[in-house]
Amino acid sequence: MRFRNRSILLFITALWLGGCSGPPALRTLAQDAVAAMGGAEKLQGVKTLAMKGGTGTRLRMGQMVKATDQENPAQLKDVVDIADLGNGRASLDYALQLGGFMQHRHEILTKKGDKSIGIEIVGTRPIIATTPGGLFSWGTQNSPEFLLRRNVVTIALSAAESASDRQPAIDKELNGKMYKYGTAQTKSGEDLGLYFDPQTRLLAAYEVIDTESILGDVPAQYILSDYKTADGLTLPHHITVRKGGKDYSDVQFVSIAVNDPATEQVFAIPDSAAEEADKAAAGDEYSPMKIVKVGNGVYHAVGYSHHTLIVEFPQWLALVDSPYTETQAKVLFRAIQEQFPTKPVKFVAVSHHHYDHIGGVRTSAAMGATILVEKGNEPVLRPLLEARHTHPQDELDKRRNSQPAQQAGAIEVYEGKKIISEGGQSLELYPVSFPEHVDPMVLAYASSARALFQPDLYTPPAAANGGPPAQHLLQALKQLNLRVDTMVGGHGGIGTFADFLKAAAPAASSN
Template identity: 25%
Template sequence: MILDAMADALGGRAALAATTTETVTATGVRRHPGWGKVPSEPELVAEFAYTQTVDVVAPRYRLELEADTKLVPTKLRYTEIGNGSVGYVDGIDFMFDPRPASTAIPSWRVAARQRHIDLTSVPRLATKLLDPAADVMIDGSTVTLRETGRPPVRVVLDDDSRPARLEIIEEHSPHGDALVEVRFDDYRPVGALVLPHHVVITVDGLVVHDETRTVELDREADFRVPDDAVVDASAAQSAYANYATEWLMNYVLAGVRFYFDLQTTPTDPEPVDVAPGVKIVLGPSHNVLVVEMDDHVVAVDAPLYDEYTRAALAQVKRAFPGKPLRKVIGTHFHYDHIGGIREFVADGGVQVIVGEPSVRYFRDLLNSPHTVDPDRLAGHPVETEVIGVKDSLELPTADGGVMRILRIKTDHTEDGLVVHLSKPGLLFESDLWNPTPVMPAPNSGRGRLAVQLYDGIKELGLDVQTIVSGHSGTDGHTLAHSAPLGFLKTAAGY
């Protein structure tokens, strides 16, 4: 039987059954396929080193990790413990606020980590496959493991009957179905077992994770968490952690605390006035600008993922009663800013406007299959026109002014757009600079990106009084979604 051959190749059923824990010490890199300058080149987001001990049978782990993040250079250093659905973190795990914290972590965060371990620990995988109660289907040298609430895992064995790779279809917003492969090689003896010392993870063929490890068995570990370390998750959040695991791991290893805490609603119950004919939907981490036109509205950015976007879209529709959404502008292709774009176009009759280099990319994602977590567009497909901006595009606004959609050159992406509104002298951008409620320190914020944004405004000859952003900024006490141009000038070092 193929499972017997696999067990023998790994050291035998008795040796596997006698193994209590697996301790992995690894170094490696994580890349994010949703970031970078172009969609086809995942961006390096972290170089990491960790030691992790996992219970081979029970869902328990203890992780000690250090990482150098790249988006915002930060030294992460923390211990994370998960026991069942309960977890705790002690140390620095957030690149945007690198202060030590000792706190419970949400149960969906623990669930995502547990699932990641299940996909990368061969002893834990083998234990699941060899369980007489497991739902396993065998087809030649491929074994498929089915677990309730999780996408099926296809285990492909090599010529020596050892796991060579796992294949899973996950939900990766906004693309939908994504082929995740976990590849194992460099098998070596570890005590009575034979285990891989190199693990690579790909998403749709792009390498996102590459680690070299050493392995030790049966090391004792303290899996205890404080008695009060319970943070519940909604059913949707827990489900998302299990069918979008590697999508979430892109963020946690980048130091972004698991995709902005799986937000579900904007922070304010209604859109906030910015200027006459201009409102903003404020989120815990991402904002949507809404601009009134003669007979419709235009939204700028469609952030995050379907559940959040549905709530944000409801505010967009209420912003200017009687005027439907007819255009949505993507400032750039990064998933956190356009992850909900399929939801924004699902009612039909909505054009998508993006930087010219990303037109094909947006057409593909608007037509991609969504079978793991079907969205509204998957259930009722609509034709959506994607318009590319080569240099600039002008549209008349309801106040008699002009909306100018402009390409801007920065190191962030090749398709970057900013939106300028002539009457209020307002410029909306995402990721280049986050406004502050008070004058920032010179040479602060997003560094070179703030400089490039300010230089771009001057080179384009734009009359800008106010910067409004897709992210709110803070002085540590107060949040601000807009700031005078002078604040940006100071942050840029001028």
């Protein structure tokens, strides 16, 4: 009997030892990763992360010539990404080059009192303030707010808290190497896929659904490498991001500063933006916007840098372009409602598919407008309008997925010239190929004011030489036989056709 009891005990012990030698639980792996980075106490003590000296690439900017073209990567340099985890602030500061286009941009999510606001500093433009949804970025992320949710410290701590202590990890391959893989959740309840390096015990990558302003809900993959010591922590200095199965950003940082007091000055509101910051802090949605009359029944809605044409018909309005951001579109529609209280926006025509000129299109559809899209731009616009937007949920997604679903505008695809007319007013849309920039670009002509609206090819009221784009535009207008008196810009302001002729003249020979 004693021998039998001893055998049973040995058998149970063997089973227990066998269980202990099996795959580690996910929580153990997540806690080990936190320990390898410096420990939970140190990570929890991180208030600010300043990643400096970054160089790399950025894609998914939507600047292709044709909507179906493969996108060329933009070069990023002098990248400084700052996440103020303690105060809910973040900053994207970088220099961007795409072909011959170069721009220094700085988007800042900061606070005035307890209200979050955005500050946008771009090249020589005036510094502006907006509500956070008005920020537009071509940096490592689509918005600085991503840095607060998609940084390694926040992700690692969330994984250590939420990963299962019973579910074992599985082996899973990533980029030709095997990792220990499992799932967890972010602090806000988003699902995470986690890849742990069995040799270093560090978090090698994570997967999550990101909601991009243009792309909508996309599976995102963050690959973390080049872990080095930074102020007593071990942190990744090379971050590669893929979204929707395609390369998004890839940046190597020189250094990372933890809890650096100098980061505080980054979040100070510039004096030149103080008045607008007050407006942004006071309202639900704010972005600079004013409506200027162009001529008979034609208006120019002037935003921060990207603008809209408004054409007034007897019973309704038609717009050309709803650019930049969802916030700008909301402010635009509010301004239109104030100035034209009895006239709904029936149509919003899209000039071209570049992302910075279509950021408000989903909001326009949510407001009930039919989105007019030339066939060449459809491959970008249709997915944009059909995508889910859940984190955060935008107005169009709310309307479509409410119970019962609320009415929203639809896409209307046309090919070639399209004319909208009623009661003596007309808006004529002419798609033209401009291979130096985009194909097609829809030129919008409002007959009542003899006004032509276009973005990117010519910036009114400039009279200085506009180079090949302006010259090509002049050729197109001659071929279309349009009588134009006024040029209205998707950028810039309002100018005379005479000034445009000067800008479109061939440059004088230097010989």
